[in-house]
Amino acid sequence: MKELVRKKEKELIIKGEGLTTEYFRRDDEGNVESIDTALDHIDISIIKGRFIGIIGHNGCGKSTLAKNINALITPSEGSLTVCGMDVYDEESRMKIRSMAGMVFQNPDNQIVSSIVEEDCAFGPENLGIPSQEIRERVDRALSSVGMFEKRRNSPEHLSGGQKQRVAVAGVLSMEPECIIFDESTAMLDPEGRQDVLNLAHELNEKKGVTVLWITHYMEELTGADHIFVMDNGRIVMEGAPREIFARDEELVQHGLTLPGITLLSRLLKENGVKLSGVALSVDELFKELMAL
Ligand SMILES: Nc1ncnc2c1ncn2[C@@H]1O[C@H](COP(=O)(O)OP(=O)(O)OP(=O)(O)O)[C@@H](O)[C@H]1O
Ligand SMILES: [Mg+2]
Known part of the structure; x- marks a missing residue:
């Protein structure tokens, strides 16, 4: 039994207990206003290799959680380990940043170089990786995101979706165990959004990268393994998409709405159409309707 518990603990890539962040507002003289x-005081456990959705309305603390996990900020209180490393340990913080990479909302803020492949080399260079290995990593990363052909281009001449792919490649070249996408599709058109979401799923499925997908949109989470719903600095709901989507009244209380297709399947069911449950996608609803 003990062996089992230990094995399970080993599989956790992120574990936080009583995790708290307080931001102090100060006046001109430095006094706390x-x-x-x-x-x-949030408790959070994330199993390695999963695709995790984090959702909640503006200001509920999603980015603050991401910044704690990426070791950009230190918790005010509580414990947090990422990839087995303690975020309070100064020496581990640099390593955590590369092991739990972050893709931000606006790729323009993340891309620092004027040539795609140079940009992707920036992370591993900072980690002191030998140049031959950097070359290999950058080529691999750009191939994984389908941007190898554009490696000598200027990021300026790429579309928003392509830029976001380059930003993902920049994180991938550090060979992270986990990637946090903090509303990384917010600047993109619907096609670009789907494209980056598909890429995140692909990295999760093919490379085993743990993904934390932060969003305002429920429909982006239908393919997640597990969802955390946040409100007012707390995790207020968690579970598989189907469980979470079935608790629509609670979701509304937390300022969220169900995807249109889920609402439609709910209405059909309530009006006598014999569906097995709430549908999470157009495809699922279509198949159920055709089978009737
Ligand atoms: N650097 C900061 N200094 C002071 N307060 C901050 C800072 N960053 C965030 N906050 C506050 O902390 C709370 C959580 O902010 P956070 O950015 O984590 O929310 P969020 O869920 O990511 O929101 P959004 O959906 O708008 O991105 C908010 O009340 C915000 O005003
Ligand atoms: Mg945010």
Whole structure:
């Protein structure tokens, strides 16, 4: 039994207990005016290799959680380990940043170089990786995101979706165990959004990268393994998409709405159409309707 518990613990890539972040607002003289509790004693466990959705309305603490996991900020209180490393340990923080890479909302803020492949080399260069290995990593990363052909291009001449792919390649070249996408599709058109979401799923399925997908859109989470719903600095719901989507009244209380297709299947069911449950995708609803 003990062996089993230990094995399970080993599989956790992220574990936080009582994780708290307080932002202090100060006046011109440096006196604390107010304290904003952005994360309020949250407990979170994430199993390695999963595709995790994190959702919640504006200001509920999603990015603050991401920044704690990426070791960009240190918790005010509580414990947090990422890839087996303690975020309070100064020496581990650089390593955590490369092991749990982050893709931000706006690729323009993330891309630093004027040539695609140079940009992707930036992370591993900072990690002190030998140049031959950097070359190999960059080529591999750009191939994985389908941007190898554009390696000598300037990021300026790429579309928003392509830029976001380059940003993902920049993170991948550090060979992370986990990638946090913090509303990484917010600047993109629907096609570009789907494209980056598909890429995240592909990296998760083919390369075993743990994905934390932060979003405002429920429909982006239908393919997730597990969803955390946040509100006011806390995790207020968690479970598989089907469980979460079935709790629509609670979701509304937390300022969220169900995807249109789920709402439609709910309405059909309530009006006598014999569906087995709530559908998560157009495809699923279509198949159920055709089978009637
Ligand atoms: N650097 C900061 N200084 C002070 N307060 C901050 C800072 N960053 C965030 N906050 C506050 O912390 C709370 C959580 O913010 P956070 O950015 O984590 O939310 P979010 O869920 O990512 O929101 P959004 O969906 O708008 O991106 C908010 O009340 C915000 O005003
Ligand atoms: Mg945010």
